[in-house]
Amino acid sequence: MTTEDIDATSVEEFDPYRATGLWHILATNLNMWKDKLTPTITYSIHDQLPDGRVRLNDLVEYYSKRPCVGYRPTSLEGIDTQLPSKASRYQWRGDGILKLFTSEFGFVFVDNETTSDRPYQWVAIIYSSTLFSSGGINLMTRTRQPPTHVLNDFVRFCHDHPILKSKSVNMFYTRDKASDEVYYIRDLQTD
Template sequence: MSIEEIDAKSVEQFDPYRVTGLWHIIATNHNMWKNKLTPTITYSIHDQLPDGRVRMNNLVEYYSKQLCVGYRPTSIEGIDTQLSIKPSRYQWRGSGILKFFTNESGFIFVDNETASDRPYQWIAKIYSPTIFSSGGIDLMTRTRQPPTHVLNDFVQFCRDDSIIRPRSANMFYTREKAGNEIYYIRDLQLD
């Protein structure tokens, strides 16, 4: 996904304060999640820059399989800095050893049902490639079992958009499934 496409697809209306808290990555096409369990992202406000842009702490947590010991908790920390292009556009920079790495992202699908004074309940974010991942799309919800209409609306959103459609074709569910089987989002049937 090019930076220009991320700019074009990111939503116009976005409130970073409504995105704070824990998010479950429900569907994704990031290959890094295929052998990980229950990935989550927690956003919290880091600070506000003098020009009004917001920086958010970004904590990614998941279980990673390690030889001889099974699944162990793992985390990646960084800071998302809001860009002046749109309120929904961000640049991630890693923390600690990862501080030399950046990533462009944008929120492309945002809860439009919850009152504006309440936290969003579902969002989708698109990422540019890095040396560690090919980039992609994450659908995130507050609960691991979102309402069916949210999944269906997201699938329809992906099918209707000429830029998003080809990039969402290989999305899969990250929910725990029997036998470690991967379920692709294209298998979800619309009502």
């Protein structure tokens, strides 16, 4: 994903305080998630910059398969800095040894049903490429079992969007159990 794609697809209205808390990565097209189990992201407020932009702590947790021992918990930490262009645009910088790496992302699909005084219940994020992964899209929800209409709204949104239509190809469900099957979300779901 290019910076231009991320800028063009990111939502205009976004409240980072409503995005704090635990998110389940429900569907994605980032290949790094194909062999991982139950990936989550937890956002918390890191600080507010003098110009009003917000920085978020970004904790990614998942289970990765290790030879001879099976699946073990793994985590990555970083800081997301809100960019001045849009409230929904951020730059991620890793923590520790990953501090050398950055990635840009933007929120492209945001819960429009929950009142503004409550946390978002679903969002989608578009990511730029890094040395470790190609760019892609994550659909994240507060639970692993969101209402069916959330997925359908997201699929329709991607099909109708001139940029996201091609960028959302080959999205698949993340796994919560060890299995070799990957399920793609190409069509609308039924209850």
